[in-house]
Amino acid sequence: MIDTIGTDIPEGEERLRLDIEDGLGILTLCYPQKLNAWSWEATRQLGIFADRIRFDDSIRAVLLRAEGRAFCAGIDVTALNGGAIEGRSVSERTRNYYEGMRWVHERFRTFARLPQPVVAAVQGYCLGFGFELALMADVRIVSDDAVFALPEAQIGVAVDAGGDLRIARDAGAGWAKLLSLTGRRIDAATAERLRLVQLVTPVDELTKAAREVAAEIAANAPLAVQGIKRGIDAYADAGMDAALDRVALNAAITLTSEDSRAGYAAKGERRAATFEGK
Numbered sequence: 001m002i003d004t005i006g007t008d009i010p011e012g013e014e015r016l017r018l019d020i021e022d023g024l025g026i027l028t029l030c031y032p033q034k035l036n037a038w039s040w041e042a043t044r045q046l047g048i049f050a051d052r053i054r055f056d057d058s059i060r061a062v063l064l065r066a067e068g069r070a071f072c073a074g075i076d077v078t079a080l081n082g083g084a085i086e087g088r089s090v091s092e093r094t095r096n097y098y099e100g101m102r103w104v105h106e107r108f109r110t111f112a113r114l115p116q117p118v119v120a121a122v123q124g125y126c127l128g129f130g131f132e133l134a135l136m137a138d139v140r141i142v143s144d145d146a147v148f149a150l151p152e153a154q155i156g157v158a159v160d161a162g163g164d165l166r167i168a169r170d171a172g173a174g175w176a177k178l179l180s181l182t183g184r185r186i187d188a189a190t191a192e193r194l195r196l197v198q199l200v201t202p203v204d205e206l207t208k209a210a211r212e213v214a215a216e217i218a219a220n221a222p223l224a225v226q227g228i229k230r231g232i233d234a235y236a237d238a239g240m241d242a243a244l245d246r247v248a249l250n251a252a253i254t255l256t257s258e259d260s261r262a263g264y265a266a267k268g269e270r271r272a273a274t275f276e277g278k
Contacts, residue, residue, distance in 0.1 A: 098248055
């Protein structure tokens with residue numbers, strides 16, 4: 001089951017790490033051996049660190065980065081398919097997933113609505129939830145080898161963290177539908193053209209470029225910076241909360257479907273899935 005109470009991170013189970021340097025909160029995805037694949041536990045840790053950052057006046061801006069050759073390759077299929085949420089019936093399991101996804105969205109909302117602006121530095125694979133996490137940042141700086149996709153429909157589940165909604169907000173509903181309904185991958189140049197990222201750099205310049213932007217923000221007046229972020233978000237995210245509740249329901253229905261079981265099994269076996277709509 002999901003640990004919704006604990007605030008400790010056991011040694012050896014770290015999925016994220018927080019360092020504070022020169023006014024920056026450097027939040028690092030630190031599970032490179034699995035390409036920083038995401039899980040319920042990673043979500044819990046994101047919420048813990050977001051709570052720590054929120055009231056720390058020494059943090060003027062956040063730099064979100066990742067260790068290894070990928071930012072985040074998406075959901076850890078083995079962790080999710082292991083049955084983290086159960087129920088005595090399909091209906092109860094669906095309800096439990098719905099409440100689980102609402103809890104997840106609360107953690108993401110805390111991160112996305114941090115008073116401090118978040119600058120994401122993205123390299124390599126940025127897939128599924130990795131793409132959704134990057135879209136929660138305020139500014140995205142990416143390397144020229146970055147690859148983006150929302151492949152959830154290919155394994156029989158809905159996009160569950162609002163990434164499709166944020167693409168619709170930034171690039172338009174047509175692009176949101178094309179990317180999320182097909183699972184098609186796009187490169188850094190295309191993401192920049194669609195206004196999903198703000199700057200593309202060579203791989204070896206990514207860290208420097210992203211840190212410079214974060215430091216530039218951190219050097220400005222905190223109350224002004226935070227007020228600007230709140231105002232823009234209030235405009236850009238109007239209707240987001242209601243839409244995310246529908247996303248949670250869609251995720252609960254698809255995560256408990258037979259199609260998702262078939263999709264995860266096919267993914268693990270590196271073959272095409274056969275979906276029956278049930």
